[in-house]
Amino acid sequence: xxxxxxxxxxxxxxxxxxxxxxxxxxxxxxxxxxxxxxxxxxxxxxxxxxxxxxxxxxxxxxxxxxxxxxxxxxxxxxxxxxxxxxxxxxxxxxxxxxxxxxxxxxxxxxxxxxxxxxxxxxxxxxxxxxxxxxxxxxxxxxxxxxxxxxxxxxxxxxxxxxxxxxxxxxxxxxxxxxxxxxxxxxxxxxxxxxxxxxxxxxxxxxxxxxxxxxxxxxxxxxxxxxxxxxxxxxxxxxxxxxxxxxxxxxxxxxxxxxxxxxxxxxxxxxxxxxxxxxxxxxxxxxxxxxxxxxxxxxxxxxxxxx
Amino acid sequence: xxxxxxxxxxxxxxxxxxxxxxxxxxxxxxxxxxxxxxxxxxxxxxxxxxxxxxxxxxxxxxxxxxxxxxxxxxxxxxxxxxxxxxxxxxxxxxxxxxxxxxxxxxxxxxxxxxxxxxxxxxxxxxxxxxxxxxxxxxxxxxxxxxxxxxxxxxxxxxxxxxxxxxxxxxxxxxxxxxxxxxxxxxxxxxxxxxxxxxxxxxxxxxxxxxxxxxxxxxxxxxxxxxxxxxxxxxxxxxxxxxxxxxxxxxxxxxx
Numbered sequence: 001x002x003x004x005x006x007x008x009x010x011x012x013x014x015x016x017x018x019x020x021x022x023x024x025x026x027x028x029x030x031x032x033x034x035x036x037x038x039x040x041x042x043x044x045x046x047x048x049x050x051x052x053x054x055x056x057x058x059x060x061x062x063x064x065x066x067x068x069x070x071x072x073x074x075x076x077x078x079x080x081x082x083x084x085x086x087x088x089x090x091x092x093x094x095x096x097x098x099x100x101x102x103x104x105x106x107x108x109x110x111x112x113x114x115x116x117x118x119x120x121x122x123x124x125x126x127x128x129x130x131x132x133x134x135x136x137x138x139x140x141x142x143x144x145x146x147x148x149x150x151x152x153x154x155x156x157x158x159x160x161x162x163x164x165x166x167x168x169x170x171x172x173x174x175x176x177x178x179x180x181x182x183x184x185x186x187x188x189x190x191x192x193x194x195x196x197x198x199x200x201x202x203x204x205x206x207x208x209x210x211x212x213x214x215x216x217x218x219x220x221x222x223x224x225x226x227x228x229x230x231x232x233x234x235x236x237x238x239x240x241x242x243x244x245x246x247x248x249x250x251x252x253x254x255x256x257x258x259x260x261x262x263x264x265x266x267x268x269x270x271x272x273x274x275x276x277x278x279x280x281x282x283x284x285x286x287x288x289x290x291x292x293x294x295x296x297x298x299x300x301x302x303x304x305x306x
Numbered sequence: 307x308x309x310x311x312x313x314x315x316x317x318x319x320x321x322x323x324x325x326x327x328x329x330x331x332x333x334x335x336x337x338x339x340x341x342x343x344x345x346x347x348x349x350x351x352x353x354x355x356x357x358x359x360x361x362x363x364x365x366x367x368x369x370x371x372x373x374x375x376x377x378x379x380x381x382x383x384x385x386x387x388x389x390x391x392x393x394x395x396x397x398x399x400x401x402x403x404x405x406x407x408x409x410x411x412x413x414x415x416x417x418x419x420x421x422x423x424x425x426x427x428x429x430x431x432x433x434x435x436x437x438x439x440x441x442x443x444x445x446x447x448x449x450x451x452x453x454x455x456x457x458x459x460x461x462x463x464x465x466x467x468x469x470x471x472x473x474x475x476x477x478x479x480x481x482x483x484x485x486x487x488x489x490x491x492x493x494x495x496x497x498x499x500x501x502x503x504x505x506x507x508x509x510x511x512x513x514x515x516x517x518x519x520x521x522x523x524x525x526x527x528x529x530x531x532x533x534x535x536x537x538x539x540x541x542x543x544x545x546x547x548x549x550x551x552x553x554x555x556x557x558x559x560x561x
Contacts, residue, residue, distance in 0.1 A: 175430075178427065178430075179427075181416070181419060181423075182416050182427050185418055185419065186416055188378060188414075189410060189414040189416065190427075191376075191398040191399065192402070192408050192414075193427040193475075194402030194430045194479065195399060195427075196397075196399045197399070
């Protein structure tokens with residue numbers, strides 16, 4: 001393979017890995033604090049993308065066309081809306097079911113995800129068709145020996161990685177993060193320490209959902225498209241990445257995200273005539289990995305939970 | 307080991323609360339888990355500035371009473387007053403905000419957090435960073451072994467060391483009332499002896515102590531007043547000296 005093509009694959013893989021990691025971190029945070037799997041995560045991400053798209057349409061109609069102003073507004077509104085939705089889901093659907101069997105939470109969030117997806121399809125204007133998400137970032141590129149590295153890709157990856165690092169710092173270096181880790185390890189003792197448990201759960205769901213919205217906007221800016229079904233695959237891949245990394249472990253989730261993107265890339269390279277099978281290849285490898293290491297690549301006992 | 311915890315008399319400014327009345331009154335409390343009644347009409351008082359102990363065998367309902375005070379398992383009936391303020395059924399973090407801390411049964415470390423992080427969690431509601439640092443220093447001076455291991459994960463330490471972290475953590479918030487649940491559980495006799503000396507030191511520094519224990523003799527040796535709980539009811543009470551002579555105490559265990 002020539003170096004230009006290799007560069008292209010690598011850049012694409014890093015981009016996807018960053019998005020997957022952002023989604024996986026949410027799964028891992030939710031599982032960390034509440035021991036629940038929230039299956040509506042991918043559809044919450046999709047809603048974040050559509051919120052961003054709506055903000056774009058709104059700004060256009062107001063005559064605001066500066067791309068940086070647009071991006072800032074899209075990110076702020078989308079992240080805040082999605083974070084609020086995450087907290088509301090935690091408060092009214094997940095926490096009340098805490099003493100119910102875990103399957104019930106799984107089911108209720110699965111149904112909620114479907115409801116969100118169908119609602120967007122039916123009620124968003126022309127919601128069943130993909131929307132052209134604008135390319136707001138500069139598309140200038142440098143030629144690196146047959147491979148064009150585009151400025152927008154670099155900016156997206158850099159921003160995504162900055163968000164991942166930021167999340168890590170919040171979890172590992174702040175008072176809020178200490179409370180989140182304490183709740184993840186021992187809910188009851190955390191309460192005895194004077195931590196407002198409900199508040200920490202809501203904030204954690206808000207953070208995880210906000211990260212998903214960021215991934216959703218990244219996805220829109222990269223592929224220049226959003227559609228009502230985009231959360232299905234992204235959610236599944238994010239969940240998968242979190243599981244590979246050992247659910248509950250934030251570094252594992254990040255690693256899992258990049259690993260999955262790596263597998264897809266390898267699949268695309270190995271099957272050049274049929275790159276549409278790259279997901280089949282990646283999921284196949286993950287299935288084999290799970291059969292081999294049922295508790296994830298990073299076992300929980302050897303690493304921090306959350 | 308010299309015991310000088312937590313030095314509220316000499317350094318009152320870092321622990322606060324000094325000279326305040328700090329009592330708990332439990333009035334006719336009934337607590338149950340699902341359908342199993344555990345506490346039946348329990349009334350008792352935790353006296354300001356004293357060690358009040360609650361003795362009883364396994365399953366007598368001692369830990370349940372602590373859980374009721376902390377709001378973890380709120381009572382079905384009855385009232386819990388702290389300095390005449392009704393805290394019955396209040397959320398746990400609000401009970402802690404009243405100046406109540408707990409050293410829970412089995413020490414309950416956060417195993418994957420460091421010693422320092424565990425201690426800092428004890429001061430979670432304290433926002434003054436310099437105050438937290440001062441208290442950390444005091445804990446590390448009292449337990450030099452923790453100072454050496456401040457960055458070690460708490461789960462990797464011995465039971466005795468975890469007990470030190472748990473005691474230090476209970477004091478980090480500068481409580482005026484400290485609930486201590488079975489501090490002798492699972493510790494060697496030497497550590498038990500040390501811990502009881504520390505508990506006396508805590509009382510002498512002005513913190514009100516509610517000590518829940520199975521270990522009758524050593525508990526009565528340091529307590530001022532005591533209650534005996536059996537089958538969810540208070541079956542005896544009195545000064546520690548009187549209880550030492552009381553047949554009921556032993557009946558509650560062996561009868």
